[in-house]
Amino acid sequence: MAATPEAKAQSGERISEAEHAVMEVLWEEAPLSAQDVCAKVCAARGWSLPTVKTLLARLVTKQALSTTRDGKRFLYSPAMARSDYVGTESRRLVDRLFGGRAAPLFAQLAQAEALTDTDIAEIEALLKELKS
Amino acid sequence: MAATPEAKAQSGERISEAEHAVMEVLWEEAPLSAQDVCAKVCAARGWSLPTVKTLLARLVTKQALSTTRDGKRFLYSPAMARSDYVGTESRRLVDRLFGGRAAPLFAQLAQAEALTDTDIAEIEALLKELKS
DNA sequence: CTCCATCGTTTACACACGTAATCGACTACG
DNA sequence: CGTAGTCGATTACGTGTGTAAACGATGGAG
Structure with missing residues (x-):
């Protein structure tokens, strides 16, 4: 399989354990809203919605996620494979x-x-x- | 918490990245003094002796290292394989x-x-x- | 015995992480 | 229109980690 041209790892920003759990959800299905993501991980990890929002925001900062507006809210998608x-x-x-x-x-x-x-x-x- | 007879080698205490670098030195050769350890990693990682001392102390707390007295100082050895x-x-x-x-x-x-x-x-x- | 070089220990401090409450803006229902 | 609910953003706070200086004990040199 042909390697994608930008095979370079995105910026040096490390993704933490908790953040990774969020990434997994979005790699499985995207784009999703914060609530969608919460519905998929909050129960398993014992998180609350605010926690997921924080993680999503940090991942956006780290350029691991990208967003698209959907009315009032955002939909999140992975920005790295x-x-x-x-x-x-x-x-x-x-x-x-x-x-x-x-x-x-x-x-x-x-x-x-x-x-x-x-x-x-x-x-x-x-x-x-x-x-x- | 009941003392679950842990046949497993280590306790739950995680070893961090920097601490791991110290462990590697001691897995290669032990027992060593704090200075010996510093001589082996300080240059490579740009650390100072106090930094190594801190890491050694934390590893002892985490029961990843054991010590024996040698006069004034300690000699450190791995307490886990x-x-x-x-x-x-x-x-x-x-x-x-x-x-x-x-x-x-x-x-x-x-x-x-x-x-x-x-x-x-x-x-x-x-x-x-x-x-x- | 005294003093200094070294020990290990204590304290420090900034940043990352896990976890979350709160706030200001905006939308949708009534 | 106004008001309640919902969004992202801001702020919070305890703990772990990386990095290290300061401190107090102590053993060896003179």
């Missing part, structure tokens, strides 16, 4: 804990028995593709 | 970003071209072992 976020986070972990090498991470997961049979099968398939 | 830390951090990432499944993480790394030929070879070898 989930794959970019996931990529930089994964890379960060691999760099920090495994000296930038992916194989030791894989070994770690294997040893921790965190690999299901399905995982193994899928990874095998991926390997085959990579070599072709 | 690096493999445990690495394991929980890896698990956390996989849970948070990939729904707890390892295969998508692998796919992500592959797509980001974060896999070297050596990585691929090693993972292949590991797979072979897992299946035997």
Whole structure:
């Protein structure tokens, strides 16, 4: 698949844990209003609507979300691809804990028995593709 | 709270990024004095000795380090295994970003071209072992 | 014994984060 | 039109983190 031209991670602004939960909702479906987002996470995390509004505002500041007006309110959409976020986070972990090498991470997961049979099968398939 | 007999290595106390850098030094060699640790990280991170002392103290509080007296000063040693830390951090990432499944993480790394030929070879070898 | 170089400890302070109440503006119902 | 409800924006506040100076104890040099 062709890499998007702006493969660069958006500004250095880090996305926090709570903010990430909001991003996940919007990656799944967008655009959404603040209330829509709350309906999807407030129960699970025990948040109130004001909390979600704060997180949304911070994410807009960090340029992780963009907004469109819809009458009185805003609709929020991701301004960065989930794959970019996931990529930089994964890379960060691999760099920090495994000296930038992916194989030791894989070994770690294997040893921790965190690999299901399905995982193994899928990874095998991926390997085959990579070599072709 | 009842004293749940925690067979698990660590308590819930999270280790921050800066603290982790100190842990890495001590996982590599221990026991070390505060000055020894500083000699190994202060230059790289632009820290001063007081900063290292603070981090060491916080890690002792979090029970991530243990100390032995050596005359006037302390010698610090890890009180948790690096493999445990690495394991929980890896698990956390996989849970948070990939729904707890390892295969998508692998796919992500592959797509980001974060896999070297050596990585691929090693993972292949590991797979072979897992299946035997 | 005295004094100084070092320890660990205490205190400091700005910024990020989690969590939320409140406020001023605006819309929609009556 | 006015008023109630709803929106985003502003403000708040405790805790964690990064970074460090100041302080008090203490052991070793003279």
